[in-house]
Amino acid sequence: MDPVSLREEQLDNDGFLREMSGWSREMARDLAERNDLGPLSDDHWKIIEYVRDYYREHGEGPAIVKIARATKLSSEEICSLFPCGIARGAYRLAGLPRPSGCL
Numbered sequence: 001m002d003p004v005s006l007r008e009e010q011l012d013n014d015g016f017l018r019e020m021s022g023w024s025r026e027m028a029r030d031l032a033e034r035n036d037l038g039p040l041s042d043d044h045w046k047i048i049e050y051v052r053d054y055y056r057e058h059g060e061g062p063a064i065v066k067i068a069r070a071t072k073l074s075s076e077e078i079c080s081l082f083p084c085g086i087a088r089g090a091y092r093l094a095g096l097p098r099p100s101g102c103l
Contacts, residue, residue, distance in 0.1 A: 016091075016098040023052075023095030031093050035084060044081055044093075046071045051094040061091045061099060 010027075012018055015034065017027070028048060032038035040048075050070050054062040064086050068075050082089025087099050 012098065014098050017095045020055075020095045020097065027095065028093045035089070035092065037082065037084070037089060037093065040093075041081070043071070043073060043077070047073070047078060047081065047090050048094045051090050051096065055094070055096050061087065061094075061096050 010018055010022060015031070017023060029038065029040060032040050032044070037044070047067055050067060051061055054066070054070075062070075064075050064078055067073070067078055067086070067090070071078075073081075078086070078090075091099065
């Protein structure tokens with residue numbers, strides 16, 4: 001387990017990490033707990049890792065249909081894993097910045 005735990009100053013006002021480069025799996029676990037999304041299952045991690053990889057390649061988070069296609073999970077399964085939504089759930093746990101237009 002990563003010894004780096006999440007500190008309040010690392011988060012913006014909406015609970016997203018200020019710096020994606022400081023992300024760790026332990027931080028994702030902490031964020032999941034803070035947002036009532038844990039414990040994280042293998043399917044959660046599959047989505048989180050895909051979202052991070054996609055963001056590094058494209059500079060933006062993927063749409064749910066792309067996540068579903070890549071992970072072989074249905075949109076319904078993804079929504080049940082992240083009931084607060086993809087941006088406030090998967091993007092946040094993956095350490096991505098808050099997307100513009102996300103309230």
